[in-house]
Amino acid sequence: MKKTAYQLLEEAKKMIGKETEQIRCKYPIEHEPLRRYCHMVDDENPLFLDPEYAKNTKYGSAIMPPFALMMYLGHSSMWPSKEAVSLIMPPTPGSNYINMAQEWELLKPIRVGDHITFKTRLADVYMKSISIDPKAFWVVNELTFTNQNGEVVAIIRNRILVHRSPEEIKQDTGEQQN
């Protein structure tokens, strides 16, 4: 029998505080993904794109644009892996995701060639209605990133909304009425 939203919420709340082990990003920071990242918003900053320019700056090499870190984790998938590894997602009634908020704290530059490790903690889960789903779940993850020297380079708190599709709501409503 399908679990109700309240049953799922109870299960989800038991997961608060759960942490992953330290996860090492598959690849070191590389030039080409940063070039494609910059291209998507027409960011021509030579500090990110031009190693010759960047080596003469205080950084000594090209650095990652400040908010590219989540991209590097392949947060929706890191093909050929089938699963996203960056967020802890509890059981939810719906399966449609909308990222709602992020809080970034940037502590140290990340250079091309650095190898990043991170750990994720499920910080909170709650139910809060939205216009298209009265039983939408909100999931908060906190990610801490360290470089190959063990230095914390960034901390991100990410709040994601998980909602049911109109079809799923119709189905759930029908099951509740039976």
Place this chain on the structure above:
Amino acid sequence: MKHEQLYWNDINIGDEIPGFSLELDETRVCLQVSGSQDWYAVHHDKGFANNSGMPERFFNTGFLTAAIGRLLTSWIGLEGWIRALTVEMRRMNLAGQVMTVSGKVTNKYVDGNEHFVEADVWTSTGDQVNTPCKAKVVLPARSK
């Protein structure tokens, strides 16, 4: 892009941050996926977006924060540093729209030996603010 260095001494509360606009056309939809590596279909597949209850594909967080990052890093210059950013995805920036990225200084102060500036930055489509953010940056100060 601007290469001049911004100094804390030259900032005034209320200063506008030089902004820019991006047309969220089909090419930009593809660039968004390429650059962010976010393959969630709601961001590139119109049918999937509609079946999820969305009017159109909406641009993802990676894209929005990249645009905000471009605004801020262009403004603060090589010696500046973005210390913190909060981002709220309140409304969607949809495929087919023109998205503008803007900002305004809200505060400046010294803490220890660091010179901070705080700013509201946002993305908008037309008059609608979609992604309100708060940024905190560290700037160099001119020596006396």
